[in-house]
Amino acid sequence: MPKVTYIEFNGKQHEVNVENGLSIMEGAVQNGVPGIDADCGGACACATCHVYVKEEWLDKLPEQGDSEKDMLDFAFETKKNSRLSCQLILEDKHDGIIVNLPEKQG
Amino acid sequence: MKKTDAVIIGAGPVGLFAVFELGIMGLNAHVIDNLDKVGGQCIELYPDKPIYDIPALPECTGESLTKNLLKQIKPFNTEFHLNQRVESLEKKDHNWIVTTSDQEKFETPNVIIAAGVGSFEPRKPPIKNIEKFEKTNLYYAVKDKNKFKDQIVCIFGGGDSALDWTVELSKIAKKVILIHRRDDFRAAQHTVGLARDLEKEGKVEILTCYQPLDFKGDESIKTVEVKHDDGQQKNIEVDSVLAFFGLKMELGPIANWGLDLEAKSLKVNTENFETNEKGIFAIGDICTYPGKLKLILSGFHEGALCAQECFKRAKPDEKYVFRFTTSSSDIQKRLGVK
Structure with a gap:
């Protein structure tokens, strides 16, 4: 079970063990981590599960699909390390991954 | 001011099916939605994405589900008020006065909030x-x-x-x-x-x-x-x-109506899906109760149960007798079955 660290915009950290096969979004929603809204429920259709992935983890993640690139247009203050966390499915190799949450979603 | 048995806020699948459940009991409804079209999230967010968990429909899309629901409620000639948002609810005796952003007003004993995650607003x-x-x-x-x-x-x-x-x-x-x-x-x-x-x-x-x-x-x-x-x-x-x-979803004015909220959802009882206010119901993704699942099929069930209470409030002097669509001639007449 990979451990994910979510860092809220105010600096508060949440360390959560998330089952393989779940997304970083699901890990947050199911464990009550605030700051990820996931309005559409993981359909890559709303851009309200936006996270900033700690740089060193970026190349371990699956590449952005077209729909994620399109939806990121709608996210609040995107940066180079912006991803939609519903598209980030966890595996063992992601153990220790760190994501920062934006000031707000949408 | 339009008088009606029920006002439904939200024209997504759950709001549409509530029209059906009210309709077969002989109740009419007006439906209000902030988008310019019917279908809610199913149409706005994922019209082409397949849905696999609608009972007896092994696979459908948001678009086809919406189309079929519109076909199912066609006999009731429901009036839709699109491109407008409900701004306020005020109590008037037994009824509620519903006012929209276009200043349309409705008087009704029943307000059914089927607003999903809220209304779509420009980002x-x-x-x-x-x-x-x-x-x-x-x-x-x-x-x-x-x-x-x-x-x-x-x-x-x-x-x-x-x-x-x-x-x-x-x-x-x-x-x-x-x-x-x-x-x-x-x-x-x-x-x-x-x-x-x-x-x-x-x-x-x-x-x-x-x-x-x-x-x-x-x-x-x-x-x-x-x-x-x-x-x-x-x-x-x-x-x-x-x-x-693009658009984002916001709870909007719903948060100001004095209804019990938990996170961004409305608390309801599971007997008739009424909120803490008599005659205001919440069904579909926007409601919450112990064990709530945000599934379209749950919203359909919630709509059917809430319609029973709506009947009592709209026709307090009539006794409601539960009937099946397969055998009730009243229902079949309302559906236009010959």
Whole structure:
């Protein structure tokens, strides 16, 4: 079970063990981590599960699909390390991954 | 003022099926939605994505589900009030007065909130005090294109709205400047091609990999400050700004109606899905109770149960007798079965 660290915009950290096969979004929603809204429920259709992935983890993640690139247009203050966390499915190799949450979603 | 047995807020699948459940009991309903079309999230967010968990429909799409629900409620000739949001609910004796953003008013004993995650609102760029410009020269939609005649128009976005209006307004504006955060546009490639041609002719300027930093001006926007990915900043003088950053969902005025909330959901009982206010119900994704699942099928069930209570409130002197659609001649008459 990979451990994910979510860092809220105010600096508060949440360390959560998330089952393989779940997304970083699901890990947050199911464990009550605030700051990820996931309005559409993981359909890559709303851009309200936006996270900033700690740089060193970026190349371990699956590449952005077209729909994620399109939806990121709608996210609040995107940066180079912006991803939609519903598209980030966890595996063992992601153990220790760190994501920062934006000031707000949408 | 329109009098009706029920007002349904939200024209998504759950709101539509509530029309059916009310309809077979002989109750009429008006449906209000902030979008310009029926279907809610199913149509706005994922019309083509397959749905596999609607009972007896092994696979359908948001679009086909909506179409079929509209077919199912066709016998009831329901009135839809689109492009408007419910702004207020006021108590009047046994009834509620519902007022929309277009000042339409309804009097009804039953308000069914089937609003999903809330209403779809334009997403605004992250700029301080942006609201003051909304009164003057900042727009999230085009209502009258002639307003932009002979103007320098700055358009933000990379989708169909942004590209369509870039092409369209270039015919009457002095100049159109299109600004997008990346090099790719998700709009129809044909329209992107047209915009690129207009760029070569000098009618349109396209700036990519730029994001808005600030809008400057006293009452109206005079200058738009943008920043390139490489850090370089640019000031652009404009007459008006169109921002097409898509839609987002907001609970909106629902939060101000004195209803019990838990996170962004409305608390209901599971007997009739009434909120803490008599005659105000919540069904579908917007309601919460122990064990709640945000599934379309749960919303259908919630609508059926809430309709029973709506009947009691709409027709307090009549006794309701539960009937099946297979055998009730009353129901079949209402459905137009011959």
